[in-house]
Every structure is written in structure tokens, then in C-alpha cells.
Amino acid sequence: MNRIIVCVKPVPDPKHWDKLSMDPETKTLKREGIPNIMNPLDKHALEAALALRESHGGEVVLLSMAPPFAKTTIREGLAMGADRAVILSDRVFSGSDSLATAEILAAGCRWIGDFDIVLCGNQSIDGSTAQVCSQLAEMLDLPNVMHVTGLEESAGDNLIITQKIENGYVKLASGVPVVLSVRKEINKPRYTSFAGILAAESKEITMLSNKDLCVDLERIGLVGSLTKMAGLEVRKSERKKEKLEGTIDDIVEKLVERIYQYGVIEG
């Protein structure tokens, strides 16, 4: 392998999602005070890239579309073992839907250039559209495979890919370049060593804006997003929440009554 690009996304730590609130005026989510982590599946993508580099050489480059403060999260990926990172950061990128994001990441991939594989996590935990892998590949005019749970290099720069489907697996042979997105079953991401953290300090992070990428402004950001947010609400439950009290026998008796009332068993 020559060069592997790993797309990573900083996402708000789900441990703090109870602090998410909605701005009633703008109908946007307020995420203040919620720390970022690297999207968990992206660590599996990075691990897959590092494993390929270990057996076949090459360079692993992180690519992220993120605000400048995401550097901290990106550095975690460098500490895990990536060689360098490129962050795409510009106000004009904000509000991008999956297609607009794919446009920007594709421009980032072209800027880095000369890659064999682009690896992504199958989906992010925040938006979880799982759409970026296929759309990025379409923008790059390359084949892609999602749901990857196995990846090996075979003779002549070919890849043997295992793809998880419902009730089974598909084994595929692919040339490069190709865009792949992985599921968590593919591997167990390595722990970051102290030496890794130290080494990451001196690794290169390139910050690029749209001045460098020159993506058509009509195709990115809020303006370039073809999907529009028509509403946003926090889910509320309207359930009865009737608490059954008493001894175990009382409770069981009431449960049996309810189950019969619901008509799921006859009698």
C-alpha cells in the first residue's frame, strides 16, 4: 500500500448527551460544555489502516472536517499511530449535510492525493446517517464497500474484503483505490501508549480552508445542502407509567391480568 487516508470525526461524548438542549429560537442543538471524542467506529477504521501499514508499509493520513479546536481529538489518532493529519476547517463548511460533507472530504482526499484506500467508520454516533462513505466514493468516482468486517491484502495490491449483510457475509475482491467503511467487528483498536502520545506532539497537522480546496460554494455548507431541517424536537414519552406495587405475588398476579387484557394470549 502506498497511502491510506482515514476519515475521522470528532463527536460530542455520548456520556454527556443528557446536557444537549435545543435553542427554541433557532431550533438548533446547543452542545456547549460537551467534550468531544473521536467517533468510536473511526478508531476501528484507523486500526485497520495501521494493521495494513504494519504488514505492507505506506503512510496513514488522518482527514477530518472539523472546527480548529478539534485538533485535540485528532491528536489522539496521531497518538494511536497515524503519521500525519489534515483538518479541513472553514466557516463556509458549517451546516453541511452528508452530500456536502462528502464534497468537502473528496476535495481533501484529492488535496492529499495518491492514495490507495480511504477508510471510514460505517457511521458516526451523532448524526448516524451512514451516508458519507458511499457519497464520498461517488464524488471521487471510486468503488466503495460498507459494513466491512474483514480486510486483507492479497497479491498485486488487491484487497480481500469481508462485508457483513443480514444473516451472512459477502467476500469481495477489490483493486485499489477504493473507499471502505468498517463495522466494529473488524478489529479491536489498540490502546494509545505513552510513547505514542509523546510522538504525536511532533507529528504534522495541516490546517486547510476552502481557500486551499476551492470547493464550489453552491455545493457546501448550509446553502449547498439539499436536505433542509424542517423541525427538531426532543423525544417525549406519553406512556401511562403505572407502577405495580405490593408483594411479589401481588405484582405477578397483576402482570398476568394485564397480559391477558392485552389479548396476546387467548383465554
Next chain:
Amino acid sequence: MDKKRNRDVWVFAEQRNSELHDVSLELLGKARELADRAGGKIAAVLMGCQIRGISRTLINHGADTVYVADDPELENYRLLPYTHVFENLIKEHKPDIVLVGATAMGVELAPRLAARLRTGLSAHCIDLKLDERGDLLQVVPGWGGGIVATIACPDHRPQMSTVMPGAMRALMQEERKGKVEDVPVDLPDSNMGPEILEIERVVAGEQPLEKADVVVAGGWGVGNEENWELLEELARLLGGTVGATRPPVDEGWAREGQMIGQSGKTVRPTLYIGAGISGAMHHVVGMDQSKHIININSNPDADIFETSDVIVTEDFKKILPPLIEKIKSRIGKR
């Protein structure tokens, strides 16, 4: 509503091994509702090899037209050939809405297709409706399901959505009229992507979760495989199926196909009984449309109680054995 506009609703009819995925029939059910309101027709797009026979099922579930692309090159799903055929059909007929199941195949195919057509796509929809102009409103869960967003695609066509399996209801199968149109398959010589070496299928023997009238679900709190047996037993007794949150699947007590929630299945049985479930939104989004919900969890502060009709704050291990016995004896007496 603008009457002149094409209001046709299309559904991707997903098949593997000549077996139609249930979500395709569910989508036809929703498509019927949308098309009837907007005054459009429904078409199903079926690709494969020697699969024309499936057209009847699609028509009987609501399709007015079935476009059949039948070709050895399409026998097994491959992303680029399928995208190519689908793209040409859409460009030729210009449907207003295209619905695809959020399956392994659908979530790979739909984004690629939307990018090629340069139109908007919303992911993992749990509901679809039309606004007053007849434009599609797509309801999607985000942030682990804790937030629900409504997405529109006002300026581009077709409006595309992937829809969670189990979230829509299929129409009853009945003799209906419809036509079958053969689609010429003409793949370009360019790179058509990876080549299939092997397809391995693991056959699941039991009743699919999405179809069960009773779902007994367990979470991390079930504790071990032996306790998991209690859920299996209760489910058998009630003629239901066992579902799970993520941890029991990770622990190996339950299979991947049993997972309910954002990255699993959507269920809406008549009765859902949960044991040892904390109530992470990832799970809740897949079960909160159940008709009746009973939850048993010894933690009185468990979030799942917010989404419950009946709450039992006891250890499920104390409740399930006598519950099973009571039901058994009542069934026995009948």
C-alpha cells in the same frame, strides 16, 4: 397541491437469492398512502436474475408498475451496477419520491444513488408524511434517538429516504392489478467495482422479530446466559420472540439479528416486555411504538420507565419464574 407535477412514489424492491426483503413490502404500504394522497402512482424497482416472479407479490402489495431489470450481471447485488440501472430508470421516469429500506444493501446503495442524481437523502426514517404542498417530510432519529428531526428536500427531485425495517406497515396481500415493464440492462465497460468471491448465508430459523406480536427483550441487567433462558421461556409461552439491547449481543447471550434499536430493528408488537433494560435512546427508538410496554428493572430510576405503561421496580429474576408458572397454569386450565 400542484396537480401537474409528477407525484409518483417509487420503492426499491430488495431481493437476495430471489427472496424479497420484508421492508420492501412495508415501503409499498407507505408508498400507497403517500401516492393516494398526492395523486401519484407507485412503482417498484426490482433487479436481479430470473426474479420476474416476484413482481406479482409486489403488485399484490400495492405496486402499480414493477420495473424489472433481469440480467445475469445483476444476479447478486453489486453497488455500481445496481446504481447504474437505478439511476437510468429514475432519469427516464422522474419519480417524485424514492424509498429504500435501511438494510445493509439499502444504506450503501441509496447514498451513492442520491449523490449521483445530486438530490437529498434522509437516513433511517421512522416516519414519512406530506406537507400541505405535497412535499415529503422525513422523520429521522439522531443523537442515539434522543432527538427527532424532520427533514425536507424542497428543491431537488426525487426526494429520497432510507426507511427502518419494521417502521412501516405492509398492506394485506390481495389480488391487485399492475403492470410489469422490462428494463434493458446495459452496463458500461468502466470499473464496476469489487468482484464477489463468495456469499455465506447463515439461516435464522425463528420468527423474525419485526413480525412478533409479543417481544420479550433483555438488557445488560439480565446478567448472564442462564438468566437469558428465562426470557426465552416467557417468549415461547406467549408465542413471542426475544429481542435485546446492544450489551447482550456483545456478550453473546443474543444474536445480532435480535438487536432492537437504532442500529438494529424497529419493533412494534402488541406487547413488549423488557427485563433489565436501562433505556438508552438507541434502544428506545426501536421499541417505543409498541402498543403496550411493560418493564421490569430493579433500578427505580431506570430511564426505560419513561417509555413504559406498566412499571415493576423489582429484580426480574424474582418476577419471571412465578409469572411463567402462573401463565402456564392458566393456559393449562383452559
